[in-house]
Amino acid sequence: MTNTPTLGERRNQLVDQIASGRALPAAVEKAMRTVARDQFLPGLDPSRAYNDEAVSIKENPEGPLPLSLASVPSIVAMMLGQLDAQPGDRILEVGAGTGYNAALLAEIVGPDGAVTTVDIDSDVALHARHALNGAGYERVTVIERDGLKGAPENAPYDRMIATVGLWDIPHAWWKQLAEGGRLVLPFRWRGQTRSVALTRRGDTLVSDGMELCGFVPIIGQDGERTAELFDGKARLYYDQDQAVDSNLLNDVFSTPLHEVWSQVRVGSEEPFDGMWLRATVTDDTVCRLEVTSEALEGGVRRPAIPIRTPAIVVGGSLAYMILLREDATPEQPWRVGAAGYGPDGPALASALEAHIDAWGADRKAVPAMTIHPATGGPVDGPQEGHVIPKSESSVVLAH
Missing domain, CATH: 3.40.50.150 (Vaccinia Virus protein VP39)
Structure with missing residues (x-):
């Protein structure tokens, strides 16, 4: 017993x-x-x-x-x-x-x-x-x-x-x-x-x-924005300082798909969010894409994780991370790539693939972050890194 x-x-x-x-x-x-x-x-x-x-x-x-x-x-x-x-x-x-x-x-x-x-x-x-x-x-x-x-x-x-x-x-x-x-x-x-x-x-x-990590957002901050795409079947989540125009992206998924594949592979349980983190150090076009099952049924290329995949957006084009299973490499069966849509989709897919390659060369690298109280102008003094402005503070990221 x-x-x-x-x-x-x-x-x-x-x-x-x-x-x-x-x-x-x-x-x-x-x-x-x-x-x-x-x-x-x-x-x-x-x-x-x-x-x-x-x-x-x-x-x-x-x-x-x-x-x-x-x-x-x-x-x-x-x-x-x-x-x-x-x-x-x-x-x-x-x-x-x-x-x-x-x-x-x-x-x-x-x-x-x-x-x-x-x-x-x-x-x-x-x-x-x-x-x-x-x-x-x-x-x-x-x-x-x-x-x-x-x-x-x-x-x-x-x-x-x-x-x-x-x-x-x-x-x-x-x-x-x-x-x-x-x-x-x-x-x-x-x-x-x-x-x-x-x-x-x-x-x-x-x-x-x-x-x-993931947490319920605090009540009272509204610096994040949401753009509905594909009749609400897909969504982009981005920051208020980013130049995202949902009107330019209304029909983005009706344009031809362009795929670019890196040589980076991951295991079935291996996280790849480090690529997302690393890309934010230099690229102001990075945001999050959510794709519903209805969008997938409608022909949208499946993202790496449908509910939260890193994407880059410029004008009426976007690219996001995708995966391809290759069983010839059983320890790391998933090859990482980028799917691009829109007139600049091929260029954005190549740009995202470059982020993937940079992460693949050093997967454990974590950027340095400093945060300064906002003064209504640029961060005081010389900054070694990339500045992301927020409402009450400025964030500086560096490799």
């Missing part, structure tokens, strides 16, 4: 699974073995709390994405590792979620530290408060508030972490993060999201790590 694991055993099994895939700092591992995630997910089968998966805690009646999620535990662990919180630290979390992440932070900083978590949604904030109280973390401060404003009453903070996607760095956060403090956030640019770890050096945030 097989014994059913206890919830504590399931919790340890989950942490063992996470630790087998990445090095966990001792403090993060201890916190994840201590805090009972099931206590923050009432109404869910408790055993499911120890699957490495996200759980929706509040649906969004006006859109496809939920208003709030309990994040995937392995992503939680990754971001806490990036944050590198220490005993005694003062921490601000933006996006209270279930309260689980705040409990982990409370364990890490200990009784001499302080954790404040804010959420714009009253139901979510109330859930987090009740769950934290029930789990014995009354010392965590929960505030119902627009996270873009932070929590100045408890500032300055040694560490700040966001568990919602941010397109920009709010001015208010600069005033609340201490000199030398660390900020970890799911940062969005050119259609992608990366968990970026940044350290404050005066009026500059300097990155020292980027990890692939």
Whole structure:
């Protein structure tokens, strides 16, 4: 007879699974073995709390994405590792979620530290408060508030972490993060999201790590745009500074297809988002393409990943990443290429293929990022890199 694991055993099994895939700092591992995630997910089968998966805690009646999620535990662990919180630290979390992440932070900083978590949604904030109280973390401060404003009453903070996607760095956060403090956030640019770890050096945030992730976007930022193509069967997601005109792209998929193939190959489980990241360092035409099953049935060339594939757009033409299976190379059966549509489709496909080749030559390269508060003009001083302007900040990327 097989014994059913206890919830504590399931919790340890989950942490063992996470630790087998990445090095966990001792403090993060201890916190994840201590805090009972099931206590923050009432109404869910408790055993499911120890699957490495996200759980929706509040649906969004006006859109496809939920208003709030309990994040995937392995992503939680990754971001806490990036944050590198220490005993005694003062921490601000933006996006209270279930309260689980705040409990982990409370364990890490200990009784001499302080954790404040804010959420714009009253139901979510109330859930987090009740769950934290029930789990014995009354010392965590929960505030119902627009996270873009932070929590100045408890500032300055040694560490700040966001568990919602941010397109920009709010001015208010600069005033609340201490000199030398660390900020970890799911940062969005050119259609992608990366968990970026940044350290404050005066009026500059300097990155020292980027990890692939996906989060519900924060309410109140609108720097991202969407263009409907092919009668709404395909969509482009791009930034407000990019010159995308959906009127020029209405009939792009009715033009001839042009394919260009690189010599780069990937395995079935090998990520290729690094190409997307690398391309944003030099190319302002990079964005994200989503293609529905109806578009595929209508003859559109299948992208590498239909719901989120890197693309480049110029005028009435576009190109995006595609894959071709070649079983002659079983360890890396997928050949990477580019599909181009529109009058400049062949040229754009070749340009994208050049990005693929550059990534293929050094797949682990991560660009350096610095972020500066926006002053209404260009970033002050000489910049070694490519500037992406946002509403409240300027981002500089360099190889």
